[in-house]
Amino acid sequence: MxxxxxxxxxxxxxxxADPIPQRGAVSEGPxxxxxxxxxxxxxxxxxxxxxxxxxxxxxxxxxxxxxxGVLPGCGVIKVGGSTTIQGVGANSGLKDGGLxxxxxxxxxxxxxKFDTPTEKGDALSLDRxxxxxxxxxxxxxxxxxxxxxxxxxxxxxxxxxxxVTVSWSKFSDHWKGSLVGHSDKNSEEDTGKLHxxxxxxxxxxxxxxxxxxxxxxxHMFSSCFENTPTSGIxxxxxxxxxxxxxxxxxxxxxxxxxxxxxxxGLATSKNNIFENGEARITKPAALSIPYKYTTDxxxxxxxxxxxxxxxxxx
Ligand SMILES: *[C@@H]1O[C@H](CO)[C@@H](O)[C@H](O)[C@H]1NC(C)=O
Ligand SMILES: *[C@@H]1O[C@H](CO)[C@@H](O)[C@H](O)[C@H]1NC(C)=O
Numbered sequence: 007m008x009x010x011x012x013x014x015x016x017x018x019x020x021x022x023a024d025p026i027p028q029r030g031a032v033s034e035g036p037x038x039x040x041x042x043x044x045x046x047x048x049x050x051x052x053x054x055x056x057x058x059x060x061x062x063x064x065x066x067x068x069x070x071x072x073x074x075g076v077l078p079g080c081g082v083i084k085v086g087g088s089t090t091i092q093g094v095g096a097n098s099g100l101k102d103g104g105l106x107x108x109x110x111x112x113x114x115x116x117x118x119k120f121d122t123p124t125e126k127g128d129a130l131s132l133d134r135x136x137x138x139x140x141x142x143x144x145x146x147x148x149x150x151x152x153x154x155x156x157x158x159x160x161x162x163x164x165x166x167x168x169x170v171t172v173s174w175s176k177f178s179d180h181w182k183g184s185l186v187g188h189s190d191k192n193s194e195e196d197t198g199k200l201h202x203x204x205x206x207x208x209x210x211x212x213x214x215x216x217x218x219x220x221x222x223x224x225h226m227f228s229s230c231f232e233n234t235p236t237s238g239i240x241x242x243x244x245x246x247x248x249x250x251x252x253x254x255x256x257x258x259x260x261x262x263x264x265x266x267x268x269x270x271g272l273a274t275s276k277n278n279i280f281e282n283g284e285a286r287i288t289k290p291a292a293l294s295i296p297y298k299y300t301t302d303x304x305x306x307x308x309x310x311x312x313x314x315x316x317x318x319x320x
Contacts, residue, residue: 035139036114036139036141036171036173037171037173037203037205037297037298037299038171038173038203038205038225038297038299039168039169039170039171039201039202039203039223039225039297040137040138040139040169040170040171040172040202040203041171041297042137042169043112043113043114043137043138043139043169043171044088044112044114045070045088045089045090045112045113045114045139046067046068046069046070046071046088046089046090046114047070047088047090048070049069049070050070051069051070051071051072051090051092052069052070052071052072053072053073053074053094054071054072054073054074055073055074055075055077056077057077057079057080057081057083057103060073060077060080060083061080061083061084064083064084064085064086064089064091064105065083065084065085065086066086067085067086067087067088067089067110068086068087068088068089069089069090070089070090070092071089071090071091071092072092072093072094072098073091073092073093073094073098073099073100073118074094074095074098075094075097075098076097076098076099076100076101076119076121077099077100077101077103078100078101078102078103079101079102079103080100080103081103081104081124082103082104082105082106082124082127082131083100083103083104083105083106084105084106084108085105085106085107085110085113085115086110087110087111087112087113088111088112088113089110089112089113089114090113090114090115090116091105091113091114091115091116091118092114092115092116092117092118093116093117093118093119093317094117095318096317096318097119097317097318098117098118098119098317099118099119099120099121099143099144099317100118100119100120100121100129101121101122102121102122102123102124103123103124104120104123104124104127104128104129104130104131105129105130105131106128106130106131106132106133107130107131107132107133107135107138108131108132108133108134108135109133109134109135110135111135111136111137112136112137112138113135113137113138113139114138114139114140114141115130115138115139115140115141115143116139116140116141116142116143116320117141117142117143117317117318117319117320118143118144118317119143119144119317120143120144120145120146120160121144121146121147122146122147122148122157123147123157123158123160124157125156125157126155126156126157126158127157127158128157128158128159128160128161128162129145129147129159129160129161130143130145130160130161130162131159131161131162131164132161132162132163132164132167132170133164133165133167134165134166134167135163135167135170136167136168136169137168137169137170138167138169138170138171139170139171139173140161140170140171140172140173140175141171141172141173141174141175141320142173142174142175142315142316142317142319142320143175143176143316143317144175144176144178144316144317145160145161145175145176145177145178145180146160146176146177146178146179146180147160147179147180148179149178149179149180149181149211150181150213154181154182154213155181157180157181157182158182159182159183159184159185159215160177160180160182160183160184160212161177161183161184161217162184162185162186162188163184163185163186163187163200163202163217164185164186164187164188164192165188165192165195165196166195166196166199166200167186167199167200168199168200168201169201170201170202170203171202171203171204171205172184172202172203172204172205172207173203173204173205173206173207174205174206174207174311174314174315174316174319175207175208175315175316176207176208176209176210176311176315176316177207177208177209177210177212177216178209178210178211178212179210179211179212180211180212180213181212181213181214182213182214182215183209183212183213183214183215183216183217184204184215184216184217184218185215185217185218186200186202186217186218186219186220186222186224186245187200187218187219187220187221187222187242187243187245188220189220190220190242190243190267190268190269192220192221193221193243196220196221196222197221197244199221199222200219200220200221200222200223200224200245201222201223202217202219202222202223202224202225203224203225203226203299204217204224204225204226204227204229205225205226205227205228205229205299206227206228206229206302206307206310206311206314206315207229207230207311207315208229208230208232208308208311208312208315208316209229209230209231209232209234209238210232210233211232211233211234212234213234213235213236214234214236214237214238214240215237215240216231216234216237216238216239216240216257217239217240218237218240218242219239219240219241219242219245219247219271220242220243220244220245220267220271221243221244221245222245222246223245223246223247223293224239224241224245224246224247224248225247225248225293225295225299226239226247226248226249226250226252227248227249227250227251227252227299227301228250228251228252228301228302228303228304228307229252229253229307229311230252230253230255230307230308230311230312231252231253231254231255231257231260232255232256232257232308233255233256233257234256234257234258234260234283235258236258236259237258237259237262237265238254238257238258238259238260238261238262238283239260239261239262239273240259240262240265240266240271241261241262241263241270241271241272241273241291242263242265242266242267242269242270242271243267243268243269243271244269244270244271244272245271245272246271246272246273246291246292246293247261247271247272247273247274247291247293248273248274248276248291248293248295249261249273249274249275249276249278250275250276250277250278250301251276251277251278251301251302251303251304251307252278252279252304252307253278253279253281253304253305253307253308254278254279254280254281254283255281255282255308256281256282256283257280257282257283258283259283259284259285259286260278260280260283260284260285261273261275261278261285261286261287262285262286262287263286263287263288263289264286264288265286270288270289271289272289272290272291272292273285273287273289273290273291274287274290274291274292274293275287277301277303277304278304279304279305
């Protein structure tokens with residue numbers, strides 16, 4: 007009797023035991039609104055070590071392009087459709103430069119360090135682009151050593167972009183983080199578009215726009231936000247967001263729906279931790295997420311992302 011009870015308990019505990027989360031180590035592919043992105047496919051691709059080689063290969067598109075090392079002063083490089091741009095190892099990317107994905111579809115950007123955009127520029131800009139997956143990247147500039155408009159955004163997604171997933175990336179030391187929808191006046195182009203998933207991202211010391219989203223639909227989950235003096239997730243002009251299982255530490259207005267636009271946004275906050283900063287949600291969102299996803303808990307997310315987000319993990 008005693009033994010059979012013990013066996014039963016053992017079997018039950020084996021069945022219900024939570025697996026240790028391993029998702030930080032390897033992501034098999036994008037989840038969320040950008041899930042159908044395949045980029046340049048699974049071929050061996052080519053490796054580039056100079057701005058000119060990167061520019062030529064990226065412009066042509068339709069390939070897997072591996073950047074080896076940090077390329078300085080490339081300016082803003084155009085990326086063609088059905089392309090993957092991936093950094094080699096833990097220290098590859100662009101310094102004082104950026105990438106633009108404009109009027110094309112199906113692009114993957116992974117394991118790239120973006121260290122400071124060009125003057126007035128974005129580190130990564132998506133303009134009229136669809137199906138984009140940004141994964142395990144790092145974005146930063148010089149923080150408050152420069153004035154607010156010296157650089158533009160770290161990751162701007164504008165002009166009716168759609169089906170975008172941003173995952174396992176780090177954003178730090180910058181004024182204007184990520185702008186999804188650039189203007190209150192762009193309703194015609196943006197309404198019904200701008201579906202974005204932001205998950206497992208780590209934000210630190212970014213002044214605002216984590217992201218700011220107008221007109222679109224945003225799903226943000228399992229992310230860590232630290233040290234933001236102005237505003238965090240800013241839903242505006244009827245944009246709808248669902249924010250869940252995230253930890254906001256020392257973030258002023260971690261989620262806000264009535265800031266700096268004529269029309270409010272809508273937000274639903276689920277299982278988030280707010281520490282030193284309160285959400286200001288004036289309208290609830292009724293978003294139903296059309297895909298499967300797995301969250302990691304807010305209580306341990308900052309620790310998980312410190313170890314697993316950014317470059318050097320794929
Ligand atoms: C909170 O964040 C601000 C930047 O917004 C920073 O200056 C300050 O040191 C942070 N406070 C703590 C306790 O970390
Ligand atoms: C936003 O909403 C809050 C709470 O209802 C209100 O106190 C505040 O004045 C509003 N701010 C703006 C800029 O509309």
